Amino acid sequence: MTQRGYGGPLRYVQGPGVTADLGRYLAPLGDKALVVIDGFFWDRLRPDLESALAAAGVAADFVRFGGESSDAEIERCVAAGRAASAASVVGIGGGKALDTAKITAFGIGARIVTVPTIASTDSPTSSLGVVYSPDGVYDRVVRCGRNPDVVLVDSDLIVKAPARFLAAGMGDALSTFYEARSNIESRSNNYIGDGYASTVGGYQIARACHEVLMRDGRAAYAAAKDGRLTPAVENIIEANTLLSGLGFENCGVSGAHGIHDALTVLEPTHHFLHGEKVAFGVLCLLVLENRPPAEFAEALSFCRDLGLPTTLADLGLQTVSAADLTRVGEAAMLPTNVIHSVPAKLSVRAIADAIATASLLASRPAPAP
Numbered sequence: 001m002t003q004r005g006y007g008g009p010l011r012y013v014q015g016p017g018v019t020a021d022l023g024r025y026l027a028p029l030g031d032k033a034l035v036v037i038d039g040f041f042w043d044r045l046r047p048d049l050e051s052a053l054a055a056a057g058v059a060a061d062f063v064r065f066g067g068e069s070s071d072a073e074i075e076r077c078v079a080a081g082r083a084a085s086a087a088s089v090v091g092i093g094g095g096k097a098l099d100t101a102k103i104t105a106f107g108i109g110a111r112i113v114t115v116p117t118i119a120s121t122d123s124p125t126s127s128l129g130v131v132y133s134p135d136g137v138y139d140r141v142v143r144c145g146r147n148p149d150v151v152l153v154d155s156d157l158i159v160k161a162p163a164r165f166l167a168a169g170m171g172d173a174l175s176t177f178y179e180a181r182s183n184i185e186s187r188s189n190n191y192i193g194d195g196y197a198s199t200v201g202g203y204q205i206a207r208a209c210h211e212v213l214m215r216d217g218r219a220a221y222a223a224a225k226d227g228r229l230t231p232a233v234e235n236i237i238e239a240n241t242l243l244s245g246l247g248f249e250n251c252g253v254s255g256a257h258g259i260h261d262a263l264t265v266l267e268p269t270h271h272f273l274h275g276e277k278v279a280f281g282v283l284c285l286l287v288l289e290n291r292p293p294a295e296f297a298e299a300l301s302f303c304r305d306l307g308l309p310t311t312l313a314d315l316g317l318q319t320v321s322a323a324d325l326t327r328v329g330e331a332a333m334l335p336t337n338v339i340h341s342v343p344a345k346l347s348v349r350a351i352a353d354a355i356a357t358a359s360l361l362a363s364r365p366a367p368a369p
């Protein structure tokens with residue numbers, strides 16, 4: 001009998017200014033907390049938070065995040081958490097700060113609260129944390145065993161970040177439905193516990209993610225570029241954070257992320273955000289799975305309108321050689337790559353040819369409206 005499983009954070013709260021309520025959410029978890037906060041917010045947020053947490057009866061120690069989710073950084077935060085006898089660990093910042101906070105909490109058996117300051121990663125809601133080397137090379141994924149207790153998403157903070165992050169988050173969220181479908185069709189396991197078949201609910205969340213992107217993505221990008229907070233921006237923050245986060249964890253990733261990971265063997269791609277590379281990976285996945293041309297056209301026009309990369313040249317790979325693409329195909333075919341949930345016969349050549357073809361199709365001029 002196949003078992004199906006679903007998981008997610010206990011609570012998700014989003015809106016302008018919710019960071020000020022942190023104490024109210026933290027107090028029920030215990031009266032001592034460790035707060036791992038991105039350096040950019042050390043002076044901007046910490047002083048107000050210190051007094052707000054004290055007023056809520058929570059004694060908090062603050063650690064300034066060093067910038068990399070590395071073993072050394074995690075050890076430093078674990079030591080600080082132990083010294084503070086922290087009942088909860090709060091992460092405030094981008095994906096790497098949140099991952100460090102989650103793995104720290106796992107290490108000391110504490111509860112987890114995430115406060116993302118950009119809407120461009122799937123870290124805030126998930127039970128997974130990624131570890132990198134001190135100079136930023138991917139090392140491994142840590143399964144933290146539990147999802148965050150509370151996810152606090154302050155849309156005021158997020159709309160103040162450069163709109164490029166929101167667009168990159170949409171590139172990452174664009175992969176959620178297509179990759180969920182790969183996993184359903186290949187009957188692959190999700191990332192809940194040791195892996196289950198996905199639930200109807202998990203798959204419907206991935207579908208809703210896609211619908212919201214197509215409906216509100218362009219209007220949200222225009223508003224966010226101008227620093228405006230509209231219902232479309234709020235919907236996209238939710239799609240990028242809650243829907244994409246639950247969708248990927250409950251259904252699984254596939255070729256868009258697999259090709260993203262493999263492309264990192266080519267140095268020029270290191271200058272792009274995760275979601276930007278995943279957006280191009282989506283186009284490659286649609287070619288690899290030979291989906292209907294209308295699907296490719298929809299994803300292509302969406303990425304173009306958000307300024308996301310759609311060709312190898314857009315990723316700094318205008319001079320890529322056949323040997324380079326073979327190296328990418330080889331990296332993608334490694335057993336540890338997530339591409340193997342693609343419901344198609346895979347080979348180094350099939351992957352290299354899909355990448356080159358996606359770029360070629362996207363290089364043709366946009367059709368007249």
Ligand SMILES: [Zn+2]
Nearest residue numbers: 122172274278
């Ligand atoms: Zn991703």
